[in-house]
Amino acid sequence: MDEPAFAPLDRSLQTRPVMVEWTLERKRNACLWGPISPELVRADTQVIERPGWYQTITPSTSGTCNEVVLSQVEDRDAERVIDETIATYRAHGLPTKWCVGYWTRPEDFGERLARRGFESWAVRGMGCSTSLELSAAWDIAVRQVNEQGLERHLAVVMQGWGVPPTELDVWRGTYLARLRAQPCVNYYFEALLQDEVVGTASLILRGDSAYLMGAQVLETARGRGVYRALIRARLEFLCARGIEYATTQAREATSAPRLQHLGFETLFESKCYLLGA
Ligand SMILES: CC(C)(COP(=O)(O)OP(=O)(O)OC[C@H]1O[C@@H](n2cnc3c(N)ncnc32)[C@H](O)[C@@H]1OP(=O)(O)O)[C@@H](O)C(=O)NCCC(=O)NCCS
Known part of the structure:
Protein backbone atom coordinates (compact mmCIF):
# COMPACT_ATOMS: atom_id res chain seq x y z
CA MET A 1 0.00 0.00 0.00
CA GLY A 127 -10.00 30.22 21.76
CA CYS A 128 -9.07 32.00 24.96
CA SER A 129 -7.73 31.39 28.42
CA THR A 130 -10.56 30.77 30.86
CA SER A 131 -8.96 33.40 33.12
CA LEU A 132 -10.03 36.11 30.62
CA GLU A 133 -11.90 38.68 32.68
CA LEU A 134 -15.09 40.08 31.19
CA SER A 135 -17.52 42.55 32.68
CA ALA A 136 -21.25 41.89 32.43
CA ALA A 137 -24.35 44.08 32.41
CA TRP A 138 -26.00 44.34 35.85
CA ASP A 139 -29.45 43.36 34.58
CA ILE A 140 -28.42 40.03 32.97
CA ALA A 141 -28.21 36.86 35.06
CA VAL A 142 -26.82 33.55 33.83
CA ARG A 143 -27.57 30.20 35.42
CA GLN A 144 -26.76 26.58 34.80
CA VAL A 145 -29.67 24.44 33.57
CA ASN A 146 -30.83 21.35 35.48
CA GLU A 147 -33.56 18.80 34.78
CA GLN A 148 -36.24 20.84 36.56
CA GLY A 149 -35.69 23.83 34.29
CA LEU A 150 -35.25 21.84 31.10
CA GLU A 151 -38.68 22.43 29.46
CA ARG A 152 -38.39 26.20 29.75
CA HIS A 153 -34.81 26.09 28.52
CA LEU A 154 -35.63 23.87 25.54
CA ALA A 155 -38.49 26.14 24.51
CA VAL A 156 -36.01 29.01 24.11
CA VAL A 157 -33.40 26.81 22.41
CA MET A 158 -35.95 25.65 19.85
CA GLN A 159 -37.37 29.12 19.31
CA GLY A 160 -33.91 30.64 18.92
CA TRP A 161 -32.58 28.05 16.50
CA GLY A 162 -35.90 27.64 14.65
CA VAL A 163 -36.09 23.91 15.35
CA PRO A 164 -39.38 22.35 14.17
CA PRO A 165 -41.68 21.40 17.10
CA THR A 166 -41.77 17.84 15.73
CA GLU A 167 -38.16 17.45 16.91
CA LEU A 168 -38.92 18.39 20.56
CA ASP A 169 -39.04 14.80 21.85
CA VAL A 170 -35.70 13.95 20.27
CA TRP A 171 -34.10 17.12 21.66
CA ARG A 172 -35.55 16.50 25.13
CA GLY A 173 -34.23 12.93 25.13
CA THR A 174 -30.77 14.11 24.07
CA TYR A 175 -30.57 16.83 26.74
CA LEU A 176 -31.86 14.52 29.49
CA ALA A 177 -29.33 11.82 28.64
CA ARG A 178 -26.53 14.37 28.71
CA LEU A 179 -27.65 15.95 31.99
CA ARG A 180 -27.85 12.50 33.60
CA ALA A 181 -24.58 11.16 32.17
CA GLN A 182 -21.93 10.03 34.64
CA PRO A 183 -19.46 11.60 34.42
CA CYS A 184 -21.28 14.68 33.15
CA VAL A 185 -19.38 16.50 30.38
CA ASN A 186 -22.14 18.56 28.72
CA TYR A 187 -23.34 21.67 30.58
CA TYR A 188 -26.16 24.02 29.59
CA PHE A 189 -26.59 27.68 30.51
CA GLU A 190 -29.29 30.27 30.08
CA ALA A 191 -29.32 34.04 30.37
CA LEU A 192 -32.21 35.93 31.96
CA LEU A 193 -33.37 39.49 31.54
CA GLN A 194 -36.03 40.42 34.12
CA ASP A 195 -36.64 36.75 34.88
CA GLU A 196 -37.23 35.85 31.22
CA VAL A 197 -34.90 33.37 29.55
CA VAL A 198 -33.57 35.24 26.51
CA GLY A 199 -30.40 33.34 25.58
CA THR A 200 -28.95 29.84 25.76
CA ALA A 201 -25.53 28.24 25.37
CA SER A 202 -23.63 25.09 26.25
CA LEU A 203 -20.18 23.60 26.58
CA ILE A 204 -18.52 20.22 26.60
CA LEU A 205 -15.50 19.32 28.73
CA ARG A 206 -12.65 17.92 26.65
CA GLY A 207 -9.99 16.98 29.18
CA ASP A 208 -7.96 20.07 30.08
CA SER A 209 -9.86 22.29 27.62
CA ALA A 210 -13.53 22.83 26.88
CA TYR A 211 -15.50 23.50 23.74
CA LEU A 212 -18.15 26.26 23.75
CA MET A 213 -21.27 25.67 21.65
CA GLY A 214 -24.72 26.71 20.66
CA ALA A 215 -24.93 30.30 21.92
CA GLN A 216 -27.99 32.16 20.72
CA VAL A 217 -29.85 35.20 21.95
CA LEU A 218 -33.50 35.84 21.09
CA GLU A 219 -33.83 38.66 18.58
CA THR A 220 -35.68 40.95 20.98
CA ALA A 221 -32.79 40.79 23.49
CA ARG A 222 -29.83 41.24 21.14
CA GLY A 223 -27.33 44.06 21.43
CA ARG A 224 -27.60 44.29 25.23
CA GLY A 225 -24.65 42.14 26.29
CA VAL A 226 -26.45 38.80 26.68
CA TYR A 227 -23.89 36.95 24.55
CA ARG A 228 -21.06 38.58 26.51
CA ALA A 229 -22.71 37.38 29.74
CA LEU A 230 -23.05 33.80 28.39
CA ILE A 231 -19.36 33.76 27.43
CA ARG A 232 -18.33 35.21 30.79
CA ALA A 233 -20.38 32.69 32.80
CA ARG A 234 -18.98 29.71 30.91
CA LEU A 235 -15.38 30.92 31.26
CA GLU A 236 -15.91 31.42 35.00
CA PHE A 237 -17.47 27.96 35.28
CA LEU A 238 -14.42 26.41 33.56
CA CYS A 239 -11.81 28.46 35.41
CA ALA A 240 -13.36 27.39 38.74
CA ARG A 241 -12.88 23.75 37.66
CA GLY A 242 -9.24 24.21 36.69
CA ILE A 243 -9.93 24.00 32.93
CA GLU A 244 -7.40 26.39 31.43
CA TYR A 245 -8.46 26.93 27.84
CA ALA A 246 -11.76 27.27 25.98
CA THR A 247 -12.27 26.91 22.24
CA THR A 248 -15.09 27.31 19.78
CA GLN A 249 -15.74 27.37 16.04
CA ALA A 250 -17.46 30.61 15.17
CA ARG A 251 -19.19 31.84 12.05
CA GLU A 252 -17.53 34.87 10.52
CA ALA A 253 -20.98 36.38 9.86
CA THR A 254 -22.15 36.17 13.47
CA SER A 255 -20.01 35.35 16.48
CA ALA A 256 -16.38 35.44 15.24
CA PRO A 257 -15.97 39.24 15.22
CA ARG A 258 -17.80 39.49 18.55
CA LEU A 259 -15.50 36.91 20.14
CA GLN A 260 -12.44 38.71 18.80
CA HIS A 261 -13.79 41.93 20.30
CA LEU A 262 -14.23 40.16 23.65
CA GLY A 263 -10.62 38.88 23.66
CA PHE A 264 -10.59 35.51 21.88
CA GLU A 265 -7.69 34.68 19.53
CA THR A 266 -8.04 33.18 16.06
CA LEU A 267 -6.54 29.68 15.81
CA PHE A 268 -7.49 28.81 12.22
CA GLU A 269 -9.79 29.84 9.42
CA SER A 270 -11.99 27.26 7.74
CA LYS A 271 -15.17 26.97 5.71
CA CYS A 272 -18.39 25.01 5.90
CA TYR A 273 -20.00 23.84 2.65
CA LEU A 274 -23.64 22.83 2.25
CA LEU A 275 -25.52 21.14 -0.58
CA GLY A 276 -29.29 20.72 -0.35
CA ALA A 277 -30.93 17.33 -0.30
C1 LIG B 1 -24.44 36.33 17.72
C2 LIG B 1 -25.39 36.62 18.90
C3 LIG B 1 -25.30 35.45 19.88
C4 LIG B 1 -24.93 37.92 19.60
O1 LIG B 1 -25.72 38.12 20.75
P1 LIG B 1 -25.88 39.57 21.47
O2 LIG B 1 -26.40 39.34 22.84
O3 LIG B 1 -26.61 40.49 20.58
O4 LIG B 1 -24.36 40.02 21.58
P2 LIG B 1 -23.79 41.09 22.61
O5 LIG B 1 -24.73 42.25 22.73
O6 LIG B 1 -23.43 40.41 23.90
O7 LIG B 1 -22.49 41.52 21.87
C5 LIG B 1 -21.25 40.98 22.18
C6 LIG B 1 -20.18 42.03 21.93
O8 LIG B 1 -19.87 42.07 20.54
C7 LIG B 1 -19.86 43.43 20.10
N1 LIG B 1 -20.20 43.41 18.69
C8 LIG B 1 -21.41 43.40 18.10
N2 LIG B 1 -21.28 43.35 16.78
C9 LIG B 1 -19.96 43.31 16.52
C10 LIG B 1 -19.19 43.22 15.33
N3 LIG B 1 -19.77 43.16 14.12
N4 LIG B 1 -17.84 43.20 15.43
C11 LIG B 1 -17.24 43.24 16.62
N5 LIG B 1 -17.92 43.31 17.80
C12 LIG B 1 -19.26 43.35 17.72
C13 LIG B 1 -20.88 44.10 20.96
O9 LIG B 1 -20.70 45.49 20.99
C14 LIG B 1 -20.59 43.44 22.30
O10 LIG B 1 -19.45 44.01 22.91
P3 LIG B 1 -19.62 45.07 24.16
O11 LIG B 1 -20.35 44.30 25.23
O12 LIG B 1 -18.20 45.39 24.50
O13 LIG B 1 -20.41 46.22 23.60
C15 LIG B 1 -26.86 36.83 18.41
O14 LIG B 1 -26.86 37.77 17.38
C16 LIG B 1 -27.53 35.55 17.92
O15 LIG B 1 -28.11 34.81 18.70
N6 LIG B 1 -27.45 35.25 16.62
C17 LIG B 1 -28.09 34.04 16.06
C18 LIG B 1 -27.41 32.77 16.56
C19 LIG B 1 -25.93 32.77 16.29
O16 LIG B 1 -25.49 33.13 15.21
N7 LIG B 1 -25.13 32.37 17.28
C20 LIG B 1 -23.67 32.37 17.17
C21 LIG B 1 -23.13 31.01 17.44
S1 LIG B 1 -22.59 30.23 15.93
Whole structure:
Protein backbone atom coordinates (compact mmCIF):
# COMPACT_ATOMS: atom_id res chain seq x y z
CA MET A 1 0.00 0.00 0.00
CA ASP A 2 1.18 3.56 -0.74
CA GLU A 3 2.40 5.69 2.15
CA PRO A 4 -0.13 8.46 2.90
CA ALA A 5 1.01 11.78 1.41
CA PHE A 6 0.10 13.70 4.58
CA ALA A 7 0.56 13.41 8.34
CA PRO A 8 -2.34 11.59 10.04
CA LEU A 9 -4.46 13.75 12.34
CA ASP A 10 -3.03 13.58 15.84
CA ARG A 11 -5.76 13.14 18.43
CA SER A 12 -3.25 12.45 21.23
CA LEU A 13 -2.50 16.17 21.63
CA GLN A 14 -5.90 16.48 23.35
CA THR A 15 -5.05 14.33 26.29
CA ARG A 16 -1.71 15.70 27.44
CA PRO A 17 -1.33 16.47 31.14
CA VAL A 18 -2.34 19.87 32.53
CA MET A 19 1.14 21.40 32.91
CA VAL A 20 1.97 21.30 29.18
CA GLU A 21 2.35 24.74 27.59
CA TRP A 22 -0.57 25.96 25.46
CA THR A 23 1.22 26.21 22.12
CA LEU A 24 -0.66 27.27 18.99
CA GLU A 25 -0.57 23.66 17.76
CA ARG A 26 -2.15 22.41 20.98
CA LYS A 27 -4.83 25.13 20.94
CA ARG A 28 -5.66 24.34 17.30
CA ASN A 29 -5.98 20.66 18.08
CA ALA A 30 -8.21 21.35 21.07
CA CYS A 31 -10.40 23.51 18.82
CA LEU A 32 -10.53 21.05 15.92
CA TRP A 33 -11.27 18.01 18.10
CA GLY A 34 -13.53 19.93 20.50
CA PRO A 35 -16.83 19.01 18.79
CA ILE A 36 -15.72 15.50 17.81
CA SER A 37 -17.01 13.42 20.67
CA PRO A 38 -19.30 10.42 21.22
CA GLU A 39 -20.96 12.56 23.92
CA LEU A 40 -22.22 14.99 21.27
CA VAL A 41 -24.00 12.62 18.90
CA ARG A 42 -27.67 11.64 18.93
CA ALA A 43 -29.05 8.20 19.83
CA ASP A 44 -29.51 7.33 16.14
CA THR A 45 -26.28 8.89 14.86
CA GLN A 46 -24.08 6.69 12.72
CA VAL A 47 -20.44 7.74 13.20
CA ILE A 48 -17.98 6.87 10.46
CA GLU A 49 -14.51 7.27 11.91
CA ARG A 50 -11.16 6.09 10.64
CA PRO A 51 -7.71 7.73 10.36
CA GLY A 52 -8.21 10.96 8.40
CA TRP A 53 -12.00 10.76 8.38
CA TYR A 54 -14.86 11.68 10.77
CA GLN A 55 -18.46 11.83 9.59
CA THR A 56 -21.88 11.76 11.24
CA ILE A 57 -25.23 10.69 9.77
CA THR A 58 -28.35 11.30 11.85
CA PRO A 59 -31.68 10.47 10.18
CA SER A 60 -33.73 11.99 13.07
CA THR A 61 -32.53 15.55 12.46
CA SER A 62 -31.39 17.57 9.48
CA GLY A 63 -29.76 20.33 11.54
CA THR A 64 -27.08 18.68 13.65
CA CYS A 65 -24.80 15.63 13.57
CA ASN A 66 -24.99 15.40 9.80
CA GLU A 67 -21.63 16.40 8.46
CA VAL A 68 -18.20 15.41 7.24
CA VAL A 69 -15.93 17.04 9.80
CA LEU A 70 -12.58 15.55 8.87
CA SER A 71 -11.66 14.36 5.40
CA GLN A 72 -8.21 13.42 4.18
CA VAL A 73 -8.37 11.47 0.95
CA GLU A 74 -5.98 10.88 -1.92
CA ASP A 75 -6.32 13.30 -4.82
CA ARG A 76 -7.37 10.52 -7.19
CA ASP A 77 -10.22 9.45 -4.87
CA ALA A 78 -11.66 12.88 -4.04
CA GLU A 79 -14.44 13.11 -6.68
CA ARG A 80 -15.63 9.55 -6.03
CA VAL A 81 -15.70 10.18 -2.27
CA ILE A 82 -17.75 13.36 -2.80
CA ASP A 83 -20.22 11.47 -5.04
CA GLU A 84 -20.64 8.67 -2.52
CA THR A 85 -21.03 11.02 0.43
CA ILE A 86 -23.72 13.14 -1.27
CA ALA A 87 -25.55 9.94 -2.27
CA THR A 88 -25.45 8.67 1.34
CA TYR A 89 -27.07 11.81 2.75
CA ARG A 90 -29.60 12.06 -0.10
CA ALA A 91 -30.68 8.49 0.58
CA HIS A 92 -31.85 9.79 3.98
CA GLY A 93 -33.36 12.95 2.46
CA LEU A 94 -30.60 15.01 4.13
CA PRO A 95 -28.38 17.84 2.90
CA THR A 96 -24.61 17.32 2.77
CA LYS A 97 -22.47 19.51 5.05
CA TRP A 98 -18.68 19.44 4.76
CA CYS A 99 -16.10 21.18 6.98
CA VAL A 100 -12.95 22.17 5.14
CA GLY A 101 -9.83 23.57 6.79
CA TYR A 102 -6.07 23.25 7.18
CA TRP A 103 -6.53 19.55 7.96
CA THR A 104 -8.41 18.67 4.74
CA ARG A 105 -6.72 16.83 1.86
CA PRO A 106 -6.48 17.36 -1.05
CA GLU A 107 -5.96 21.08 -0.56
CA ASP A 108 -8.41 22.07 -3.31
CA PHE A 109 -11.31 20.25 -1.63
CA GLY A 110 -13.26 23.48 -1.12
CA GLU A 111 -13.07 24.39 -4.81
CA ARG A 112 -14.21 20.88 -5.74
CA LEU A 113 -17.31 21.27 -3.52
CA ALA A 114 -18.00 24.78 -4.84
CA ARG A 115 -17.91 23.46 -8.44
CA ARG A 116 -20.70 21.06 -7.51
CA GLY A 117 -22.93 23.87 -6.28
CA PHE A 118 -22.25 23.73 -2.54
CA GLU A 119 -22.83 27.10 -0.84
CA SER A 120 -20.29 28.05 1.82
CA TRP A 121 -19.67 30.27 4.82
CA ALA A 122 -16.51 31.26 6.63
CA VAL A 123 -15.71 29.92 10.09
CA ARG A 124 -12.95 30.73 12.54
CA GLY A 125 -11.50 28.34 15.09
CA MET A 126 -11.04 30.55 18.17
CA GLY A 127 -10.00 30.22 21.76
CA CYS A 128 -9.07 32.00 24.96
CA SER A 129 -7.73 31.39 28.42
CA THR A 130 -10.56 30.77 30.86
CA SER A 131 -8.96 33.40 33.12
CA LEU A 132 -10.03 36.11 30.62
CA GLU A 133 -11.90 38.68 32.68
CA LEU A 134 -15.09 40.08 31.19
CA SER A 135 -17.52 42.55 32.68
CA ALA A 136 -21.25 41.89 32.43
CA ALA A 137 -24.35 44.08 32.41
CA TRP A 138 -26.00 44.34 35.85
CA ASP A 139 -29.45 43.36 34.58
CA ILE A 140 -28.42 40.03 32.97
CA ALA A 141 -28.21 36.86 35.06
CA VAL A 142 -26.82 33.55 33.83
CA ARG A 143 -27.57 30.20 35.42
CA GLN A 144 -26.76 26.58 34.80
CA VAL A 145 -29.67 24.44 33.57
CA ASN A 146 -30.83 21.35 35.48
CA GLU A 147 -33.56 18.80 34.78
CA GLN A 148 -36.24 20.84 36.56
CA GLY A 149 -35.69 23.83 34.29
CA LEU A 150 -35.25 21.84 31.10
CA GLU A 151 -38.68 22.43 29.46
CA ARG A 152 -38.39 26.20 29.75
CA HIS A 153 -34.81 26.09 28.52
CA LEU A 154 -35.63 23.87 25.54
CA ALA A 155 -38.49 26.14 24.51
CA VAL A 156 -36.01 29.01 24.11
CA VAL A 157 -33.40 26.81 22.41
CA MET A 158 -35.95 25.65 19.85
CA GLN A 159 -37.37 29.12 19.31
CA GLY A 160 -33.91 30.64 18.92
CA TRP A 161 -32.58 28.05 16.50
CA GLY A 162 -35.90 27.64 14.65
CA VAL A 163 -36.09 23.91 15.35
CA PRO A 164 -39.38 22.35 14.17
CA PRO A 165 -41.68 21.40 17.10
CA THR A 166 -41.77 17.84 15.73
CA GLU A 167 -38.16 17.45 16.91
CA LEU A 168 -38.92 18.39 20.56
CA ASP A 169 -39.04 14.80 21.85
CA VAL A 170 -35.70 13.95 20.27
CA TRP A 171 -34.10 17.12 21.66
CA ARG A 172 -35.55 16.50 25.13
CA GLY A 173 -34.23 12.93 25.13
CA THR A 174 -30.77 14.11 24.07
CA TYR A 175 -30.57 16.83 26.74
CA LEU A 176 -31.86 14.52 29.49
CA ALA A 177 -29.33 11.82 28.64
CA ARG A 178 -26.53 14.37 28.71
CA LEU A 179 -27.65 15.95 31.99
CA ARG A 180 -27.85 12.50 33.60
CA ALA A 181 -24.58 11.16 32.17
CA GLN A 182 -21.93 10.03 34.64
CA PRO A 183 -19.46 11.60 34.42
CA CYS A 184 -21.28 14.68 33.15
CA VAL A 185 -19.38 16.50 30.38
CA ASN A 186 -22.14 18.56 28.72
CA TYR A 187 -23.34 21.67 30.58
CA TYR A 188 -26.16 24.02 29.59
CA PHE A 189 -26.59 27.68 30.51
CA GLU A 190 -29.29 30.27 30.08
CA ALA A 191 -29.32 34.04 30.37
CA LEU A 192 -32.21 35.93 31.96
CA LEU A 193 -33.37 39.49 31.54
CA GLN A 194 -36.03 40.42 34.12
CA ASP A 195 -36.64 36.75 34.88
CA GLU A 196 -37.23 35.85 31.22
CA VAL A 197 -34.90 33.37 29.55
CA VAL A 198 -33.57 35.24 26.51
CA GLY A 199 -30.40 33.34 25.58
CA THR A 200 -28.95 29.84 25.76
CA ALA A 201 -25.53 28.24 25.37
CA SER A 202 -23.63 25.09 26.25
CA LEU A 203 -20.18 23.60 26.58
CA ILE A 204 -18.52 20.22 26.60
CA LEU A 205 -15.50 19.32 28.73
CA ARG A 206 -12.65 17.92 26.65
CA GLY A 207 -9.99 16.98 29.18
CA ASP A 208 -7.96 20.07 30.08
CA SER A 209 -9.86 22.29 27.62
CA ALA A 210 -13.53 22.83 26.88
CA TYR A 211 -15.50 23.50 23.74
CA LEU A 212 -18.15 26.26 23.75
CA MET A 213 -21.27 25.67 21.65
CA GLY A 214 -24.72 26.71 20.66
CA ALA A 215 -24.93 30.30 21.92
CA GLN A 216 -27.99 32.16 20.72
CA VAL A 217 -29.85 35.20 21.95
CA LEU A 218 -33.50 35.84 21.09
CA GLU A 219 -33.83 38.66 18.58
CA THR A 220 -35.68 40.95 20.98
CA ALA A 221 -32.79 40.79 23.49
CA ARG A 222 -29.83 41.24 21.14
CA GLY A 223 -27.33 44.06 21.43
CA ARG A 224 -27.60 44.29 25.23
CA GLY A 225 -24.65 42.14 26.29
CA VAL A 226 -26.45 38.80 26.68
CA TYR A 227 -23.89 36.95 24.55
CA ARG A 228 -21.06 38.58 26.51
CA ALA A 229 -22.71 37.38 29.74
CA LEU A 230 -23.05 33.80 28.39
CA ILE A 231 -19.36 33.76 27.43
CA ARG A 232 -18.33 35.21 30.79
CA ALA A 233 -20.38 32.69 32.80
CA ARG A 234 -18.98 29.71 30.91
CA LEU A 235 -15.38 30.92 31.26
CA GLU A 236 -15.91 31.42 35.00
CA PHE A 237 -17.47 27.96 35.28
CA LEU A 238 -14.42 26.41 33.56
CA CYS A 239 -11.81 28.46 35.41
CA ALA A 240 -13.36 27.39 38.74
CA ARG A 241 -12.88 23.75 37.66
CA GLY A 242 -9.24 24.21 36.69
CA ILE A 243 -9.93 24.00 32.93
CA GLU A 244 -7.40 26.39 31.43
CA TYR A 245 -8.46 26.93 27.84
CA ALA A 246 -11.76 27.27 25.98
CA THR A 247 -12.27 26.91 22.24
CA THR A 248 -15.09 27.31 19.78
CA GLN A 249 -15.74 27.37 16.04
CA ALA A 250 -17.46 30.61 15.17
CA ARG A 251 -19.19 31.84 12.05
CA GLU A 252 -17.53 34.87 10.52
CA ALA A 253 -20.98 36.38 9.86
CA THR A 254 -22.15 36.17 13.47
CA SER A 255 -20.01 35.35 16.48
CA ALA A 256 -16.38 35.44 15.24
CA PRO A 257 -15.97 39.24 15.22
CA ARG A 258 -17.80 39.49 18.55
CA LEU A 259 -15.50 36.91 20.14
CA GLN A 260 -12.44 38.71 18.80
CA HIS A 261 -13.79 41.93 20.30
CA LEU A 262 -14.23 40.16 23.65
CA GLY A 263 -10.62 38.88 23.66
CA PHE A 264 -10.59 35.51 21.88
CA GLU A 265 -7.69 34.68 19.53
CA THR A 266 -8.04 33.18 16.06
CA LEU A 267 -6.54 29.68 15.81
CA PHE A 268 -7.49 28.81 12.22
CA GLU A 269 -9.79 29.84 9.42
CA SER A 270 -11.99 27.26 7.74
CA LYS A 271 -15.17 26.97 5.71
CA CYS A 272 -18.39 25.01 5.90
CA TYR A 273 -20.00 23.84 2.65
CA LEU A 274 -23.64 22.83 2.25
CA LEU A 275 -25.52 21.14 -0.58
CA GLY A 276 -29.29 20.72 -0.35
CA ALA A 277 -30.93 17.33 -0.30
C1 LIG B 1 -24.44 36.33 17.72
C2 LIG B 1 -25.39 36.62 18.90
C3 LIG B 1 -25.30 35.45 19.88
C4 LIG B 1 -24.93 37.92 19.60
O1 LIG B 1 -25.72 38.12 20.75
P1 LIG B 1 -25.88 39.57 21.47
O2 LIG B 1 -26.40 39.34 22.84
O3 LIG B 1 -26.61 40.49 20.58
O4 LIG B 1 -24.36 40.02 21.58
P2 LIG B 1 -23.79 41.09 22.61
O5 LIG B 1 -24.73 42.25 22.73
O6 LIG B 1 -23.43 40.41 23.90
O7 LIG B 1 -22.49 41.52 21.87
C5 LIG B 1 -21.25 40.98 22.18
C6 LIG B 1 -20.18 42.03 21.93
O8 LIG B 1 -19.87 42.07 20.54
C7 LIG B 1 -19.86 43.43 20.10
N1 LIG B 1 -20.20 43.41 18.69
C8 LIG B 1 -21.41 43.40 18.10
N2 LIG B 1 -21.28 43.35 16.78
C9 LIG B 1 -19.96 43.31 16.52
C10 LIG B 1 -19.19 43.22 15.33
N3 LIG B 1 -19.77 43.16 14.12
N4 LIG B 1 -17.84 43.20 15.43
C11 LIG B 1 -17.24 43.24 16.62
N5 LIG B 1 -17.92 43.31 17.80
C12 LIG B 1 -19.26 43.35 17.72
C13 LIG B 1 -20.88 44.10 20.96
O9 LIG B 1 -20.70 45.49 20.99
C14 LIG B 1 -20.59 43.44 22.30
O10 LIG B 1 -19.45 44.01 22.91
P3 LIG B 1 -19.62 45.07 24.16
O11 LIG B 1 -20.35 44.30 25.23
O12 LIG B 1 -18.20 45.39 24.50
O13 LIG B 1 -20.41 46.22 23.60
C15 LIG B 1 -26.86 36.83 18.41
O14 LIG B 1 -26.86 37.77 17.38
C16 LIG B 1 -27.53 35.55 17.92
O15 LIG B 1 -28.11 34.81 18.70
N6 LIG B 1 -27.45 35.25 16.62
C17 LIG B 1 -28.09 34.04 16.06
C18 LIG B 1 -27.41 32.77 16.56
C19 LIG B 1 -25.93 32.77 16.29
O16 LIG B 1 -25.49 33.13 15.21
N7 LIG B 1 -25.13 32.37 17.28
C20 LIG B 1 -23.67 32.37 17.17
C21 LIG B 1 -23.13 31.01 17.44
S1 LIG B 1 -22.59 30.23 15.93
